[in-house]
Amino acid sequence: MERLQKIVTLSCLIYTLYGLSSFFQLGTFVPPIPLKPFLFLTFLIAYLVSSSFKEFNLLKIFTSFWLLSLIFVGQYFVEVFFDYQTVECYLRNVEPLVLIGSVLGFISVIFKLSYTIGLGFFKSAIPVLGIVLLFSFSPNLDDHLVYDFVIIAFAFIFYLYDCLNQVGIVETKQKEIILLLQGVAVLTFIERMTYIVLAY
Structure with missing residues (x-):
């Protein structure tokens, strides 16, 4: 757990500090956006290494699938290995399916995590229904805006739950x-x- 926490914290710091260094050099805060899928890959590897290989439960499988699909959302990871035409073909034909898989993986993680921490089946279904409603009212999934802010919102909700949970019910997994x-x-x-910020 501590090793995973250090890796996640260090990755977020690298991303932020690079943006700050570009702000001081160029006058504009620009983080290394093409580095993001590689940081997600680092998260996935650290998660798989830190957790026990003997214990494969549904939550671990959903989380691994979600992180793996996040790596392939967008063109940055694929650009490293393929030429421009292949990347264009990937973005037109494959990436929308990867995005749908990522959304389904995220919904599965949220539902299973909510259920595992003791919210019960019906209370765990409420966040899933909220996510589905948000995506159904989203006009366009191409820019991933709704998906990104749903991830941010649920991370904040689970952060609050973890901070306010004085009983210690939340396990290490x-x-x-x-x-x-x-x-x-x-x-x-x-x-x-x-x-x-760059749009304005």
Whole structure:
């Protein structure tokens, strides 16, 4: 758990400090957005290494699938290995399916995590219904705006739950997933705020 926490914290710091260094050099805060999928890959590897290989439960499988699909959302990871035409074909034909898989993986993680920490089946279904409603009212999934802010919102909700939970019901396995969710949310928040600031 401590190793995973250090890796997630260090990754978020690298992302932020690079943006700050570009701010001091160029006058504009620009984080290394192409580095984001590689940081997600680091999260996935650290999560798989830190958790026990003997214990594969449904929550671990959902979390691994979600992180793996996050790596392939967007063109940055694929650009490293393929030429421009292949990347264009990927973005047109494959990436929308990867995004749908990522959304389904995220919904599965949120539902299973909510259920595992003791909210019960019906209370765990409420966040899933909220996510589905948000996506159904989203006009366009191409820019991932709704998806990104849903990740940020749920990371904040689980952070509050973890902080306010004085009983200590949340186990280490669940805290690891909450930590991963927070790490993904921090990187996503920095990226989204950069887009908003640069647009104005």
